[in-house]
Amino acid sequence: MPKWSLRRRPGRTLGLLLLLVLSFLVLRRYLNPKVGSCDREGALRLNWTSVLPLWLQRQRLGLRTKGPNFMLEDSTFQILGGSIHYFRVPREYWRDRLLKLKACGLNTLTTYVPWNLHEPERGKFDFSGNLDLEAFIWLAAKIGLWVILRPGPYICSEIDLGGLPSWLLQDPDMKLRTTYPGFTKAVDLYFDHLMSRVVPLQYKHGGPIIAVQVENEYGSYNGDHAYMPYIKKALEDRGIIEMLLTSDNKDGLEKGVVDGVLATINLQSQQELVALNSILLSIQGIQPKMVMEYWTGWFDSWGGSHNILDSSEVLQTVSAIIKDGSSINLYMFHGGTNFGFINGAMHFGDYKADVTSYGKLRCYIDRGWRLHCQIHQASRTLWNLLRRPSTSST
Template identity: 55%
Template sequence: MGAFQARLACVLCLSSASWMAAALPGRNPFRIDQSHLTPSHRQTRGMGLKVTGSNFTLDGFRFLIVAGTMHYFRVPREYWLDRLRKMRACGFNTVVTHIPWNLHEPKRGQFIFTGNLDVMAFLFLASEVGLWAILCPGPYIGSDLDLGGLPSWLLQDSKMKLRTTYRGFTKAVDHYFDELISRIAPLQYQYEGPVIAVQMENEYGSYHLDKNYMSFVKRALMRRGIKVLLMTADNGKDVINGHSKNVLATLHLKNIRKETYTKLSSIQGQSPIMMMLYTTSSFDMWGVARHFQDSNVMMENVRDMFKLRFSLNFYMFHGGTNFGFMGGATDLNGYHPMVTSYDYTALLTEDGEYTSEYIMYEEFFSQVIEVPESVKPERIPKTAYESITPTHFLSLWDVLPYLDEKIKSFKPINMERLSVNQGNGQSFGYTVYETSITRGGYLYSGNHVRDRGQVFLDKQYIGVLDHSTDNLAVPQNQDKKKAKNLTILVENQGRLAYGQNINKERKGITGDIYLDHSPLRRFTISCLDMTTNFIERNLPNHWKSITPKTRGPAFFLGYLKIDETPNDTFINLEGWNKGVIFINGKNLGRYWKIGPQKALYLPGPWLQLGRNEIIVFEEYKPGLKIQFTNTPDLGY
């Protein structure tokens, strides 16, 4: 008996015998026939997913959920079908996906459910390939996203209490759910859709600031027409705090002990065990060694869970990419922002390649589950394009005069409260704070720079203020009668994705900055949010030729010419330092020489025949070339 199985031995009283009676005869007594329980095979619909004693049933038949998580918003829409087919071919019967509020409602009352955010189209594709779906609509979803997927404009309210029944929060949730649930409710099982269950919130037991909150979420879902089985999901020690009456409690594989199952039994009696988050690894952070998981230990755990007839969900089956600025951060052992890749050492790589672990689970599932045969997609070709040399640049100082909505303020204002984006504040990117000083001394931030501020005196770089550095020497002014321009370029590197501290999350400059003991005053503040609209409309057409002395912060322009059908590739900015890459106006994500990630994934569908515009916003010193490779480099 393995260590995991020994730890869970107390739940062997689950009705394994009844499962064995339903198993197919042959070499494996635990083999389960579920080949008739797929969206594409069900001609009529019965009772849906139910809890029947210690088992799940679907249409009255015993059903083991073998799920994998995939986020549609982290995968190019053109590759959804490929990734879902690979999931089905591996032996999975269910896809789990989270729905990010901040991406769907980036501004109050302005909703996006098209393109890469067309969750309805994603679910239709899942049904077509024979996968059921479990949805996690939040409102908070975690998922290692900026603010856990909550929109930053909520933070304009200085009294905001996220994930509670605070009126300012529940009113916004109601408005969002009115739009979201009306779209996903028709895709439930009862209406011949693929959705068999909905997870309420995410790990609320570890947050637990309001005992009435989960009841509010439950009512909000049900009165808008959610009829399928409702679930909660918490780690072992918090399962009771996160539970809601008449809702199935499921587990995340964390802090699992024998007493965890005693707690489960006390709140819901005999029930199936669903390991709603069986994690393959963890997200990677800038400046920290890459995370790995022991695949042999994982396989042993999965074997044990199958013997115990646990349903399970792999987080992640396919991780994808934190395109743009969607990635969040953690404050465990200090503030750490996420890298651009969300590879997560999942069963499919960031670019959709099969891993050795995928092959291992494909073989295992074929032995224990009887599923319809499906065609396994071929690998997607990759190309290492010829390196290109940027030819032109625009410095930050060239761009600032053309930025819209400059704000004059006596004191610094954090980015969420800026009067930009139709009153919704600034969500992502950089914010520029400018003021005048007549003397030098020491700048003291009081930890009010969130998260990383480059400081310039008359356009000359003098240092950085961030979470670990709160003071900086400013050179003395030789002519005390002449004012100098002090500029702080502040980057939001990602809001916290977890924990009670999300209520305190504000970005930009969040309080006073002092020169010696005097607070700086009279700021001009500019929004540098790096959206597609910004790249296409706000950059002035005054590009200059690059010289050996050209430095950042600046935008560097180059062109990639493609003569054949574009393929996936990876951009390696060796020799560059830190910044953001844009491909044909789309924000590919952040790069940073401190690693661990060294190359950024560029999907082929983002490229086009002929000329492709590449713009690199480099904060320090540019490299000589933009290089391409056909293999990822996520570090070690």
């Protein structure tokens, strides 16, 4: 039997090379699936090493709950968030503000989505320039931040009509934030356009969005018991598959809950922390606790006094929340600027945030240093947990 030789079998050599190239291309496609059509910078999956270790990168279980803990894949995860609204920050400064958020030890960005800016006229949508939500979310991902999206449709956010477009009021019978057909028809059209952009950005599709909020503080309004289930279904019907959350203050918490949606709370003082442990427990049993909005300050109204929150109180409350193992979102981390008189009755939304409206870090001795030492310590503890593969079953 003749001895096989590459020199005497050029046809086989070429075939072998073609097979190797084909195998490489197939393997590459498998390891780097396309993220989605909205990724304008290519189909390569983002590098998440700044958020998760390599052994977790290919898993796609998403954010879940397990007893009192959030779980990201199979590891305990504490959400350390900060709010920055892309529509209140010039696009040229997005990166600067997000880098400062990351540098303070936070791991998650939260942002509202203003319907009135994205659909200023009925049926005319704008997601360009400073309203390019997709670009903002991808930038956060590249910096190493997870994202919790708060799309409303009502967002409050100290913005005119709570972010609802004023043209809704052209209907003399309009009933906002209800299942009134004129309102739901407008919401459905808006969500059709918005969610087509959001869906590919979800964690299970390779994006950074780990959770989506259903409406906003509806427990304080609660005008239609069918409304919140409608909003939940509207999100799910359009492809939202990540964890759903609600957000309410202590007084509205019990009236804002929705079946199958995790309730979170908004507060400012240590006294209100009692609600975090008692009301939440009575509503949904043993579940992860999260302060969706820890108010780092407060807004100012026209003609009113300037609101200032004592830095030592901020430190004590945030420290208590973190030590309790609860997740937290600083509202606001950076208040930004209300352009074009979008603010309505409120003229200043800085919230005494960690980063001023013009981008300067506030240098409080207690708040700016000791507070973020607490956050950085929580981040290091979380990272050590994430580095160890879990041996427990899911």
